[in-house]
Amino acid sequence: MDDTAPAMAEGWTQGLTPFEQTLQLRFGLPDDGSDAVVVLLDPRDDLRGPSGSVEGGVIATLADVAGASAAARALGSMVATAQMSISFLAPARVGPIRATGVALRAGRQDAVAEVRIEDLGKDGRLVAVAHVSVKGLADRA
Numbered sequence: 281m282d283d284t285a286p287a288m289a290e291g292w293t294q295g296l297t298p299f300e301q302t303l304q305l306r307f308g309l310p311d312d313g314s315d316a317v318v319v320l321l322d323p324r325d326d327l328r329g330p331s332g333s334v335e336g337g338v339i340a341t342l343a344d345v346a347g348a349s350a351a352a353r354a355l356g357s358m359v360a361t362a363q364m365s366i367s368f369l370a371p372a373r374v375g376p377i378r379a380t381g382v383a384l385r386a387g388r389q390d391a392v393a394e395v396r397i398e399d400l401g402k403d404g405r406l407v408a409v410a411h412v413s414v415k416g417l418a419d420r421a
Contacts, residue, residue, distance in 0.1 A: 300345065303327070303338070307349070316382045317349040323375040333371035339408050340366055343395045346381030347412025351391035354383035359391070359414035366410040374401025381412070389416045 296305065308318040319342055321327075321334075329335045343366050352359045381395045390413065397408040 299341075303341065305342075305345065310380070314382070315350065315353055316380050317346055317353060319346040319349070319379045319381070321375065321377045321379075323372065323377060331371070333373050334375075334377060336368060339368065339372060339377070339397055340364070340410075342377065342379040342397055343381075343408065343410035344412060346379035346397075347393035347395045347410060348381075348414050350381030350383045350393040350395075351386065351412065351414040354386035354391050354393075355389075355414075355416045358417040360417055361412060362390070362415050363413040364410060366408055368408045370399070370405050370407050372397070372399045372407045374399055376400050377407065384411075390414060391416070 303321060306320040308320065310316050310318060321338070321342055323334050327334050327338050344361055344364055347364070348359050348361050377397060378400050379395055379397045381393045383391055383393045385392050393412045395410040395412060396406065397410070398404045399407050
C-alpha cells in the first residue's frame, strides 16, 4: 500500500459525520486485502498544541474512528464505542498521520479493535496504540 494514499473505500467519505468532515479525515483500505481500516489526517495548525504537535484529543479521535470503523466492518452494523484505552508513545508533528484499525475479535453484538497510529512524515514513527471496544447497534432506518 502507498503509505500516503490508501485505496479509498467507496462511499465512505459521504458518510462522514460533520466532526469528521471538520477534521478532513480520509478513509481507505489497505492493498493487502486485509479487513483493516485506514484513516488519514493531515495536521493543520488549528489541530496543534503549544509544543507544535497534534493535540492528544485529535490522536484519540483518530483511534476511535479507525477502531470503530474496523469493528463495524467486522460486525456488519453500525456501532457505538463502549470503551477505549490509548497509550501515547511519541508526538505527531509532520504528517500525514495514519491510523490503522484491525478488528481483533467480533461477537454477535460487540467487537474489539486494535489501532496503530503513525506519523508518516517521520518515517512511520509509532505515535500511539489503542484498543477500542464497541457495541453493535440495531439497524437504523
